[in-house]
Amino acid sequence: MKGKSVLIIATLAVAGIIVAKSDAFACGEGKTHGQEVKSAPTFMSPVMLMSAESETIEKTIKVDGMTCGSCAKSIERSVKKVNGIIEVKADYKAGTCKIKAKKDVNMEEVFKAIEKAGFKPVGEI
Ligand SMILES: [Cu+2]
Numbered sequence: 265m266k267g268k269s270v271l272i273i274a275t276l277a278v279a280g281i282i283v284a285k286s287d288a289f290a291c292g293e294g295k296t297h298g299q300e301v302k303s304a305p306t307f308m309s310p311v312m313l314m315s316a317e318s319e320t321i322e323k324t325i326k327v328d329g330m331t332c333g334s335c336a337k338s339i340e341r342s343v344k345k346v347n348g349i350i351e352v353k354a355d356y357k358a359g360t361c362k363i364k365a366k367k368d369v370n371m372e373e374v375f376k377a378i379e380k381a382g383f384k385p386v387g388e389i
Pocket of ligand 1 (some may be wrong): 309
């Protein structure tokens with residue numbers, strides 16, 4: 265009985281491989297597509313899946329006019345409202361604002377948000 269179920273599992277596994285292979289060549293794209301099938305997201309952790317689905321960018325913006333921690337906080341509050349922003353960290357000592365955002369974030373809006381908070385975005389560094 266035990267041997268039989270092992271055989272069934274083995275058969276299913278082989279069938280699975282055959283299905284995957286025929287899928288790989290069905291589109292006529294040959295090797296490249298076959299490799300894509302092999303690296304199907306079966307072994308991906310949820311974190312890897314998230315980053316694969318939505319690519320992110322990280323940028324540092326030079327900002328003039330910050331003099332204390334609450335300056336930095338008000339920039340963070342303002343920039344966080346921009347579409348696509350994931351994380352904002354302003355540093356008044358360094359005079360920078362670091363952002364992590366979705367790839368398609370509108371940097372012009374980020375700059376505007378910094379201006380809106382009362383500071384001067386100098387540019388990306
Ligand atoms: Cu301040």
